[in-house]
Amino acid sequence: MPVPILLVTGFLGAGKTTVVNHLLAHAQGRRIAAVVNDFGAINIDAELIAGASDGVVSLSNGCICCSLEGDLLRTLAGLLRRDPPPEFIVIETSGIADPADIVRNLMDPMIWREAPLETVVCVVDATTTATTLKDDALLRSQLRAADVVALSKVDLVDGAGRAQLREAIRALHSVAVVVDALHGEVPAALLFPVDVDRVPTPREVGARRPAVDRFETLSWTSERPVSLPRLQQAIGRLAPKLARAKGLFETVEQPGRLMVFQLTGGRATLAPGGAPAAGVPRARIVFIAELGVLSKAEIDGVMEACTAVE
Numbered sequence: 001m002p003v004p005i006l007l008v009t010g011f012l013g014a015g016k017t018t019v020v021n022h023l024l025a026h027a028q029g030r031r032i033a034a035v036v037n038d039f040g041a042i043n044i045d046a047e048l049i050a051g052a053s054d055g056v057v058s059l060s061n062g063c064i065c066c067s068l069e070g071d072l073l074r075t076l077a078g079l080l081r082r083d084p085p086p087e088f089i090v091i092e093t094s095g096i097a098d099p100a101d102i103v104r105n106l107m108d109p110m111i112w113r114e115a116p117l118e119t120v121v122c123v124v125d126a127t128t129t130a131t132t133l134k135d136d137a138l139l140r141s142q143l144r145a146a147d148v149v150a151l152s153k154v155d156l157v158d159g160a161g162r163a164q165l166r167e168a169i170r171a172l173h174s175v176a177v178v179v180d181a182l183h184g185e186v187p188a189a190l191l192f193p194v195d196v197d198r199v200p201t202p203r204e205v206g207a208r209r210p211a212v213d214r215f216e217t218l219s220w221t222s223e224r225p226v227s228l229p230r231l232q233q234a235i236g237r238l239a240p241k242l243a244r245a246k247g248l249f250e251t252v253e254q255p256g257r258l259m260v261f262q263l264t265g266g267r268a269t270l271a272p273g274g275a276p277a278a279g280v281p282r283a284r285i286v287f288i289a290e291l292g293v294l295s296k297a298e299i300d301g302v303m304e305a306c307t308a309v310e
């Protein structure tokens with residue numbers, strides 16, 4: 001039986017992991033394997049994915065649309081050799097991935113025969129303005145690859161903003177189904193094929209584009225817990241330069257449990273995470289910025305002050 005692939009794409013921090021987690025939580029007994037690509041050296045997403053019944057494979061420190069494309073194909077081949085193989089495979093791209101290149105690779109005849117690409121979902125942060133969507137080539141490419149556009153964070157915009165964004169999406173890519181996806185809620189029927197005997201049609205893909213390095217990732221780790229008031233100050237300083245940050249760490253205030261830190265679209269949030277794992281640093285944060293905007297020395301300088309003992 002072919003194993004359908006669901007590709008989840010979308011810009012940095014759009015809400016892809018949230019969509020994947022919602023999907024896995026509503027898998028209704030289906031055996032799903034998740035492949036998660038984080039651009040940074042530390043794959044935070046793999047730890048934030050819960051409930052992939054057939055396991056999570058993490059690909060980090062590069063992008064599966066370019067530097068890690070061979071790793072993706074090898075990973076898929078490995079999943080298909082499992083006994084029993086998964087019933088579905090979900091691939092979460094990194095936020096800087098151009099899905100057109102991934103789609104092209106997934107049409108490799110060997111992969112296509114055993115694991116056809118069924119659906120491409122593009123998660124779009126509903127707070128994105130119509131102008132940004134039109135002006136950003138990467139966002140446009142992510143959108144144009146999609147069968148389904150899932151609007152995340154609809155709770156953060158009013159009806160008029162949402163309507164404008166929907167109109168801009170329709171103007172760029174009228175064939176996609178656009179749905180509101182508050183906290184990742186995309187209807188399963190849009191993602192899982194109803195008719196398992198139907199073979200997906202191969203997709204048209206354009207010529208390969210040269211990879212353009214627009215973002216870089218910097219990782220910071222520490223064996224010491226983070227002080228929350230100091231972190232707040234540090235993020236206040238760094239935020240204007242950041243496209244995205246996320247991390248897992250213990251805090252001075254509540255040692256012995258992990259906090260999940262997220263910064264996207266200038267909004268920082270902190271949520272309780274699981275128990276700290278042995279053998280990994282107590283604090284791990286990945287920062288993503290436009291090339292040349294931030295240096296490792298600056299990150300280290302600002303972040304080390306968050307752990308300094310009085």
Ligand SMILES: Nc1nc2c(ncn2[C@@H]2O[C@H](COP(=O)(O)OP(=O)(O)OP(=O)(O)O)[C@@H](O)[C@H]2O)c(=O)[nH]1
Pocket residue numbers: 010011012013014015016017018019045094095152153154155156181182183184244246262264269
């Ligand atoms: N308010 C609100 N926040 C959301 C919603 N969906 C996702 N988020 C938050 O947005 C932040 C980023 O979500 P993720 O799912 O990690 O985004 P991502 O696209 O996987 O991020 P990258 O993999 O780093 O590109 C997290 O703090 C989520 O909790 C939503 O519908 N509403």
